[in-house]
Amino acid sequence: MPTISVIVPAYNAERTILETITSVQQQAFSDFELIVINDGSTDRTLELLNTVNDSRLKVFSYPNGGLSVARNRGISQASGEFLAFLDADDLWTADKLELQLAALQQYPESGVAYSWNYCMDEQGKSFYADPPIFATDQVYAQLLMDNFIVNGSNCLIRREAVESVGKFDPEVAGSADWDYWLRLALHWPFVVVPKHQVFYRISSGSMSANVEFMESCNLRVIEKTFQSAPPEMQSLKNQSLARSYRYIAHMYWTRIGTADAAKQAGHKLWMAIRLYPSILQDRWVQNLLFKLLLIRIISPKWGFQILQFISKLRDNRNTKVQRSAT
Numbered sequence: 417m418p419t420i421s422v423i424v425p426a427y428n429a430e431r432t433i434l435e436t437i438t439s440v441q442q443q444a445f446s447d448f449e450l451i452v453i454n455d456g457s458t459d460r461t462l463e464l465l466n467t468v469n470d471s472r473l474k475v476f477s478y479p480n481g482g483l484s485v486a487r488n489r490g491i492s493q494a495s496g497e498f499l500a501f502l503d504a505d506d507l508w509t510a511d512k513l514e515l516q517l518a519a520l521q522q523y524p525e526s527g528v529a530y531s532w533n534y535c536m537d538e539q540g541k542s543f544y545a546d547p548p549i550f551a552t553d554q555v556y557a558q559l560l561m562d563n564f565i566v567n568g569s570n571c572l573i574r575r576e577a578v579e580s581v582g583k584f585d586p587e588v589a590g591s592a593d594w595d596y597w598l599r600l601a602l603h604w605p606f607v608v609v610p611k612h613q614v615f616y617r618i619s620s621g622s623m624s625a626n627v628e629f630m631e632s633c634n635l636r637v638i639e640k641t642f643q644s645a646p647p648e649m650q651s652l653k654n655q656s657l658a659r660s661y662r663y664i665a666h667m668y669w670t671r672i673g674t675a676d677a678a679k680q681a682g683h684k685l686w687m688a689i690r691l692y693p694s695i696l697q698d699r700w701v702q703n704l705l706f707k708l709l710l711i712r713i714i715s716p717k718w719g720f721q722i723l724q725f726i727s728k729l730r731d732n733r734n735t736k737v738q739r740s741a742t
Contacts, residue, residue: 420448420498420513420572423490425483427455429504434464439507441470445514449474453490456480484584484592491583499573506569507615516572519607527577527604531613533566538619545612552608556601560641560652562659567616568593577604588640590633598641627667634660658692661685662701669704682708
C-alpha cells in the first residue's frame with residue numbers, strides 16, 4: 417500500500433498533462449501511486465498518458481462527469497494513507513509531498529497540510545507569488561472569510577479526514593475545492609508548510625475564467641456553509657460575502673480586462689464595501705479602487721495602457737522566479 421495517493425483529474429489536457437505528470441514523478445518523496453482520472457477526454461490526453469513508463473501510474477477512463485466527479489472517482493480508487501489532488505494543468509515543486517507529509521507526521525492530530533502558491537499564466541512563463549498565509553490549527557473561521565488555500569492542487573489530506581467528510585460536491589462545481597476545505601476545517605486542524613510549492617495555472621479555458629459561474633458557485637457555498645456553521649460564526653457571513661465579491665471584482669478586472677468588465681468590477685467591489693465597510697482597509701481593495709478611478713478619470717483606453725505598462729514592469733520582475741524550483 418502506498419503512503420500517498422496522488423489524484424489527477426484530466427479532461428482534454430493534452431497541452432499540459434505530461435508536464436503535470438513529470439512534476440509528480442520528480443517528487444523527492446517517491447512512495448506514492450499516481451491515479452489519473454481520464455474524464456471523457458476527446459483529445460490526445462489518453463494517448464499521451466499511454467507513453468508514460470511508470471509503474472506507479474494508474475489511468476482510469478470514464479465518461480465525462482466534471483471535475484468534482486472525477487476527483488470523487490479518484491478517491492474511490494485511492495489506497496494511500498494520505499491523499500493529494502493535482503489538477504491536470506498545475507505543477508508542484510519537488511519537495512511538495514515530502515514537506516507536507518513531514519508536517520502531518522509532526523502534528524498527527526492535524527488532518528490537512530497546505531502550502532503557498534505561485535500563480536502562472538496559461539503559457540507557464542509569467543509568475544507571481546501569493547502572499548504568505550500562516551493560518552494553522554483551527555482555521556475554519558479564516559477559511560469562511562477567505563479561501564486562502566486558493567486552489568484544488570494544494571493540500572495533502574489524511575485518509576481519515578477524507579472519510580470523515582465524504583466527497584466533493586458537484587452542485588457547487590466552480591467552488592467545490594473551497595467547499596471541501598471548509599468541511600474539513602470544521603472537523604480537523606490544518607498545518608501549514610511555509611513555502612511556495614504549488615504552481616497554479618490561470619487558464620482562459622478553466623472554470624475560473626467563467627466569472628458569473630464562479631460567482632454563483634461562491635454564493636452557494638457561502639449559503640450552504642452558514643446553514644451549518646456554529647452559532648458563534650454566523651456574524652462572519654457579511655464579511656464572507658464581501659470577500660467573495662472582492663474576489664469576483666478581481667476576476668472581472670484581471671481575466672476579462674475590458675471597459676465593461678471594469679464596470680462590473682466596480683459594481684462588485686461596491687457590493688463588498690456595502691456589506692463590510694472595513695474591507696476598505698484591505699490594500700488590494702485600495703489598489704483596485706485606484707485603478708478603477710484612473711480609467712474613469714482619463715478614459716478607459718489611456719487608463720488601460722498605463723496600467724498595462726505598469727503590469728509589464730511587474731511581470732518582468734516576477735518572471736525571475738526560477739522554474740528550476742519545480
